[in-house]
Amino acid sequence: MKRVVAMGDIHAGHFAGLTPPAWQYRAGMGPDYMQARGAMQRECWSWYERTIAALQPVDVLLVNGDMIDGKGSRSGGTELVTSDLRAQADIAAACIREVKAGRIVCTHGTPYHVSADGEDMEEIVADKVGASIGGHEWVDVNGCVFDAKHKVGSSQVPHGRHTAMARERLWNQLWAEQDGAPKANVILRSHVHYFAFNGDADYLAMTLPALQGMGSKFGSRQCSGLVHYGLVHFDVADNGSYTWMPHILKIRSARPRAVKA
Numbered sequence: 379m380k381r382v383v384a385m386g387d388i389h390a391g392h393f394a395g396l397t398p399p400a401w402q403y404r405a406g407m408g409p410d411y412m413q414a415r416g417a418m419q420r421e422c423w424s425w426y427e428r429t430i431a432a433l434q435p436v437d438v439l440l441v442n443g444d445m446i447d448g449k450g451s452r453s454g455g456t457e458l459v460t461s462d463l464r465a466q467a468d469i470a471a472a473c474i475r476e477v478k479a480g481r482i483v484c485t486h487g488t489p490y491h492v493s494a495d496g497e498d499m500e501e502i503v504a505d506k507v508g509a510s511i512g513g514h515e516w517v518d519v520n521g522c523v524f525d526a527k528h529k530v531g532s533s534q535v536p537h538g539r540h541t542a543m544a545r546e547r548l549w550n551q552l553w554a555e556q557d558g559a560p561k562a563n564v565i566l567r568s569h570v571h572y573f574a575f576n577g578d579a580d581y582l583a584m585t586l587p588a589l590q591g592m593g594s595k596f597g598s599r600q601c602s603g604l605v606h607y608g609l610v611h612f613d614v615a616d617n618g619s620y621t622w623m624p625h626i627l628k629i630r631s632a633r634p635r636a637v638k639a
Contacts, residue, residue, distance in 0.1 A: 379616065380519050383433060385609035386442030386528065386568030387588035388473050389491070391458050391466035394591040394632075395447055397423060398472045401459050417631040418591050422607065425627045426589070430477050433611050438519055439479035442568040442586055443487030443528025445470040445503050448494055463499050471506040473589070482509035483517050487528045488569065516560045521618030525550055525562035530585060532570040534603065540576040543567065543583040564612070564620070573606040573624055586610055587624065592632050 389395030393403070393415045402423070403416030430436075446466040450458045460466060474482065484504050486492060492500045504511040517524045531542040546565050553559035565583040575584035587606035608626040 380437040380614045382438045382612040383436050384440040386586045387444045389447040389590040390469035392447035394593045396473045396589040421631045436479045439477045439482045441484040443485045445500050448491040467502045470503045474507045484509045484511040485528050486513050519614045522563045522614045523560050525565045529569045530567035539574040547583050571605045
């Protein structure tokens with residue numbers, strides 16, 4: 379049996395991204411909004427540490443894009459813990475090393491976050507942790523093929539969240555028939571920051587939860603759908619059959635409260 383952990387959207391460098399202790403806002407630091415951000419960072423990192431420790435040993439780690447948050451130009455850099463992309467790469471690498479995986483496979487995220495000027499900073503992260511990286515990766519674990527790519531379409535209605543993944547499954551079948559791609563058993567996408575899945579007797583397709591919490595200006599002002607924070611693990615038997623489980627955190631420190639009038 380091999381254990382696989384799949385995660386994405388770390389958004390290292392953003393205040394709501396996964397943030398190790400060395401980069402967190404300290405308790406009592408700055409105005410109220412910074413203290414609230416620090417509380418969320420500590421809650422999320424503590425959960426991540428506990429979850430990863432409980433899943434040991436991890437044979438394969440799939441990191442599905444948007445490992446760093448980037449320059450934050452659309453919000454003037456005001457949401458960043460650090461605007462130094464090298465430091466963001468260090469943060470992402472620290473998050474990935476925490477898993478202690480035997481093999482690490484990464485995919486590239488969206489250009490706005492990871493290569494706005496063509497730098498492909500995720501290549502640096504992959505190099506730091508000894509990972510392979512590509513735009514679209516297929517990983518064979520005991521004969522079970524994982525199809526991993528970052529971006530996928532989203533939906534503004536709950537019942538439409540499965541459509542894009544059904545489409546990804548169909549495209550995989552068509553590519554496989556043309557010998558253009560391996561036929562996948564499990565299809566993984568990220569980008570949309572919500573966990574949803576569909577499938578049948580022959581395949582499983584899912585959008586992975588994110589490792590960025592709520593509170594960004596874009597999310598709070600322009601989006602309305604549910605988001606999910608977490609990761610997914612798979613146990614793949616020697617014959618290629620598998621079981622899986624999502625690990626989702628409801629972030630208490632980020633829960634909105636009504637203003638009393």
